[in-house]
Amino acid sequence: MAAVSVGEGGPYRDKPREGTPLIEMRNIHRTYVMGDNLVHALRGVDLVIERGTSIAIMGTSGSGKSTMMNIMGCLDQPTQGTYHLNGRDVSSLSRSQLADVRGRMIGFVFQSFNLLSRTSAVENVEMPLMYQGIPGRERRKRALHALDRVNLADRADHHSSQLSGGQQQRVAIARALVCEAPIIMADEPTGNLDTKTSHEVIAILQGLTDQGITVVLVTHEPDIAAYARRVITLRDGEIVDDKLQEPIRAAS
């Protein structure tokens, strides 16, 4: 499985800025108001992620890893602290600017796949390109290419309901790839999959890292984290462990 090739034009649409890390988070705090209580989801997180690595963010539920991913993925903003993405401060952008950053920089893969129902695989993959104003014919070409990268070119016209869980997740990965974003954020990508298909999906993600794409895995499962080069562990909104390791290679 997963003899993945680099897409045309390379993995970066935003030129990497030399001398700056891809992700640089400084003293990130995030608090929520829940009724009368103030919940501290993140309490001063510092994290620097270099280009082209794979990193697993671990932690139990309530540890702040989801909040971490939301901020890292520009879906949310820190209450305090600065976040530089590719050298650009994104901690105080408008909703519209954040959407733009997401579209160009980040591809999401979710536990529950989050494909549009009653929509074919290729149309799902095309969707992010619509918001970049890419014309229809070009969209279709790029979407088919992205599907080819996850070995699903032959399923392009299948609707999500006609695909297995593993195939759906691969469509989701193709959707994350199609904009040639430098970062893929995968939130429990294997949570809904059996062991065999989990391995297929992990193998694809590892293949993307090999091509220079930074893969951020959010998981609570140590065996999934074992496939990443770097593992950080969150507890009560703080990083309590940060280690580098030789990743296990997923059998492909």
Add this chain to the structure above:
Amino acid sequence: MTVFTTLKLAFRALWRNKVRSMLTMLGIIFGIGTVIAMIASGQGAKEAVADVFRSMGTNLLIVTNGSQRQFGAAGGAGSRYSLTWADEAALENGEVPTVRWVTPVLQTKAQIASDDANWNTSVIGTKPAYFQIKNWAPKEGVLFDEDAALNGPKIAVIGQTVATQLYASSNPIGQPIRINGQPYEVVGVLETKGQSGMGQDQDDVIIIPLKTYLQKMDKGIGKFISKGQLYVSVASESEITKAEAQLTDLLREKHNLLASDDDDFQIRNLAEFALSQQKSTDKIATLLAIVAAMSLIVGGIGVMNIMLVSVIERTREIGIRMAVGAKPLDVLTQFLVEALVLAAVGGVIGVGFGAVLAKYMASYYGWKLFFPATTAAIAFAVAGGVGVVFGLYPAIRASRLDPITALRYET
């Protein structure tokens, strides 16, 4: 996103819920349909009323003899002889410049007969200008002109009703006709005019030259137009009131009336009567249009309702779209365009439906079909406006969703 992509997306989303989209559209279809039908039928009814009055005479003022007052008892219009042939001559000579045509109209009931049948009808003695004032053309044969009428020939032009009564299906032209026993020749049959604004059959009439009438039917009393009226046609509709005033002045002067004297004649203004008729049809038309507009608003609320449901149902989709780079404005546009497409498609169908409805009503009530492009264009624009107005709120709600919450939303 490009316009085309946005539209395609909207059509697909609506197509996915065909039944729901169709039902929502029905509200707009009926709303627009009734608005169009009401405006069209309002115009049709107005035109119909105007037609009736036009058939009675173009910009017509009717001057009659005034009322005779003896020992306090009023004799009623025409009881006093005051209009003179000199008055008529003065008008014919253009002493009132706003007047275009003038003719005396003398009228009496008479027994008439063909070889096979007889009938009782109005006999009118008049000048050829009469046909111009009434805008009346012959259906068959000819009308008499000034020359033909000069020597008082015994010829008659008959209305359709008379033609039917006396000659049934045979051609009346050249046939003999007897009026009060006197033999005449039918030279023309007038085209059908139908009922007047007052409900009289305008086709139940025989028209003979004035000179003939004066010789054979009514000798008259010297200089007075005794049993008759003057039909005065004003050159332009906007000058009717002015002409009426000028006419009054002229006649008062000719009749040597003092400032303190009452008019010894009466002027009836048909335009005024037509106007009041038109006002009442206008009122009804406005009322109906308001009711129709209400139904359009109800249709719009239906659109809003469905769009709100749709936003909630598709919360997850909105989250996904936002995650992959859709800006709030993109989401807003998507839902707004969906509402707009819903309303616009409904509007197009509604315009068609309204046209059919208007056509049906026109043929049912015997009106002219009135369906100007502007009405359709306005109705279509209104449908679009309804889509925007009622689609905006749901669309804004969609665009304000938080992507994180939306992605977690369970359907």
